[in-house]
Amino acid sequence: MANADMKDSLREKGVRLTRQRQILLDLIDGSGKHLDAEELFRLAQAQDPKLNRVTVYRTLKMLKHSGLVDELDLMHYGGDQHYYETRLKQEHAHIICLRCGKVEEFFGEPLQRLRKQVESHFGFEILITRTEIGGYCSHCQVLRAREMEQAAEIAETVPHTPPPQKPAPARKRG
Numbered sequence: 001m002a003n004a005d006m007k008d009s010l011r012e013k014g015v016r017l018t019r020q021r022q023i024l025l026d027l028i029d030g031s032g033k034h035l036d037a038e039e040l041f042r043l044a045q046a047q048d049p050k051l052n053r054v055t056v057y058r059t060l061k062m063l064k065h066s067g068l069v070d071e072l073d074l075m076h077y078g079g080d081q082h083y084y085e086t087r088l089k090q091e092h093a094h095i096i097c098l099r100c101g102k103v104e105e106f107f108g109e110p111l112q113r114l115r116k117q118v119e120s121h122f123g124f125e126i127l128i129t130r131t132e133i134g135g136y137c138s139h140c141q142v143l144r145a146r147e148m149e150q151a152a153e154i155a156e157t158v159p160h161t162p163p164p165q166k167p168a169p170a171r172k173r174g
């Protein structure tokens with residue numbers, strides 16, 4: 001959906017595309033990333049210094065409710081933080097590194113196949129799907145292996161506590 005179609009879709013829903021809504025939509029749509037509300041607030045304010053935090057958060061909520069923007073938690077890597085991306089993108093899964101927070105997107109046929117299987121198996125009408133995969137990226141796997149080695153080395157150098165001393169054998173009386 002192009003930007004013009006998006007405006008039509010908003011108009012159908014009776015939503016006026018105000019300047020702040022347009023700024024946020026453009027930022028989310030154009031970033032190609034998964035920005036959180038604070039990052040979006042900073043970027044929006046750079047474009048319009050009059051925009052305040054409350055307006056930005058309220059606008060994000062409204063964009064989410066009108067189905068134009070998707071709100072993600074990305075495996076809660078950032079705690080309670082939420083991330084925003086356009087719903088105009090093709091369906092994809094998010095692959096999140098739980099160590100460095102890197103997010104990759106997986107587009108592909110298996111997702112469509114899963115969707116079809118769920119629909120036919122459960123007779124379900126799917127409105128929204130969200131696929132998240134958490135783990136360690138190849139870079140972090142190397143770093144983790146090194147950390148484990150170091151931890152093992154430290155454990156080895158720590159002296160073991162000596163076993164409790166046996167009481168001296170009772171001396172035989174002569």
Ligand SMILES: [Zn+2]
Pocket residue numbers: 097098099100101102136137138139140
């Ligand atoms: Zn990583």
Ligand SMILES: [Zn+2]
Pocket residue numbers: 034085092094105
């Ligand atoms: Zn994404």
